[in-house]
Amino acid sequence: MLWIIILLILLLMIDFQVGRFLVSKRNNSQSWQTTTEEVELFAEGNSLFEAMIADIEKATESIDIQFFIIRNDRISNQFYTLLARKHAEGVRVRLLTDWVGSFKFRKKWLNQKFFVRKTNPPRFPFFYHLQQRNHRKVLVIDQRISYFGGFNLGDEYVGKDVKLGKWRDYHLRMIGKIGEVMQESFTNDWGFTNKGQIPQTGDIEVLSTEGEVLEKELLDYIENAKETIEIGSPYFIPTRKLAQALMDALARGVDVTILVPEKADHIIAKAAALPYFRKMKEHGATIYLYVDGFFHGKVLFFDRKICDAGTANFDRRSLQLNQELNLIVGHEHPIYHVMRKTFDFDISTSKRMTDTWLNHQPLYLKILSWISIPFRIFL
Known part of the structure; x- marks a missing residue:
């Protein structure tokens, strides 16, 4: 049994080193210069999710939403119901999550009521993909209102975890050109590359990074x-x-x-x-x-x-x-x-x-x- 554990550890180490080399050769990191007109910071989950839901309700064209973790609980189901309804109203809805981060992602989210994808699924040879996670959290509404920061989607992020108690985090809501950048970041993760399409001007530098x-x-x-x-x-x-x-x-x-x-x-x-x-x-x-x-x-x-x-x-x-x-x-x-x-x-x-x-x-x-x-x- 011990030799199996040792072998697995060695394989993980090899996977990490080879993967790091490969990512350095085909690194997809990107940066933008942009601006924003309005800024609001949320440090607790209830007010953040209330604001997100209110903005999603008003969406008329598109909703692109991305979390590293999506739980199967009250708040995630509330979002699911709302997104399905907006899709039925004719709004384009795309939801993106990480394969490992949302490993227990309920199958009903994949029932084609709106577009859903998982990033970084395992594939052989693993070479980094077994360990690399898409840790980004982005919401873009009609390409103008955007959110991003540290919150994921689940009841623990509104303080429902008995052990952890209140959840303190930083998440920004922004209106302005930065929405185009967040849209491009999401679109790249979705699988379409649009590098160079956004004017590189402004007092905000946005970094989309991977590897080192x-x-x-x-x-x-x-x-x-x-x-x-x-x-x-x-x-x-x-x-x-x-x-x-x-x-x-x-x-x-x-x-x-x-x-x-x-x-x-x-x-x-x-x-x-x-x-x-x-x-x-x-x-x-x-x-x-x-x-x-x-x-x-x-x-x-x-x-x-x-x-x-x-x-x-x-x-x-x-x-x-x-x-x-x-x-x-x-x-x-x-x-x-x-x-x-x-x-x-x-x-x-x-x-x-x-x-x-x-x-x-x-x-x-x-x-x-x-x-x-x-x-x-x-x-």
């Missing part, structure tokens, strides 16, 4: 930071290069602040983060623990001048494996202001991580942190 592109992008920002680096993420499992870059930043006097949840929705991911927390603290980083439920937001600030927000976590899966969607804005942009205000509030309601907190973690977590070392590339 996001890691390289963040590495550049971290290495050039002069005063502050702030990171909000549900998981903290940086690549070796990013971990070293953060320690180098601390050594040159940059203040590094990290916000993570105290609760864990994936226990192995929490265990894998413990050694990084300890190392960051030893080098002078300030780490905050979000305690009012589960924190799932994804945001970075550099020198209080640049904001990076979107679907990517600060973990190796998002940085080297997943297909992600992020935007970058300067400090004068409205998106920066709403993200800054919400992040500062979340920091103010969190508690600082102490050495005592680290030292008193359960023994099983400490053991898992060592066991997880060979698997960090998948976390």
Whole structure:
């Protein structure tokens, strides 16, 4: 039995390395410059889904909706019923989800009441596809109103999970030209490539990434930071290069602040983060623990001048494996202001991580942190 487990681990490692090489050769990452007229940030699920439903109700031409995870529960069925009705009214409805992320996706969603597809289905030889996930979450209505961020579709995202409690996340609603970009991102994932069709002008940079592109992008920002680096993420499992870059930043006097949840929705991911927390603290980083439920937001600030927000976590899966969607804005942009205000509030309601907190973690977590070392590339 042990040799079978060892063989499977070796195959996963080979798959990862070969897949990473192949993706580097045919990388589909893309960037756009665009604008938006209106911006609204949602940090809790009930108000977000209410706004989405209200906008979907008003759709007259098209609805393109994409989530990494879709549950089989009350809120997902509410969306299903609404989308089926809009399709019957003559609105083009396309729904996209990840094969693994929505593995238990109910078959009734595939009954041709509207168009449904799953990305990244397994195929032989796997070479990355077994592990790569489309982690993007996008909703585009009539090519003008767009949503994107960290929320998936399910009751847990409105605080119905007894263990996790309130769900804290960052999701943007935008009106304007950025809707065309979100539409193109969705269309590319759907299977049609329209690169170069959108004018490249504006004060928002949108990044659609896969492979190691996001890691390289963040590495550049971290290495050039002069005063502050702030990171909000549900998981903290940086690549070796990013971990070293953060320690180098601390050594040159940059203040590094990290916000993570105290609760864990994936226990192995929490265990894998413990050694990084300890190392960051030893080098002078300030780490905050979000305690009012589960924190799932994804945001970075550099020198209080640049904001990076979107679907990517600060973990190796998002940085080297997943297909992600992020935007970058300067400090004068409205998106920066709403993200800054919400992040500062979340920091103010969190508690600082102490050495005592680290030292008193359960023994099983400490053991898992060592066991997880060979698997960090998948976390």
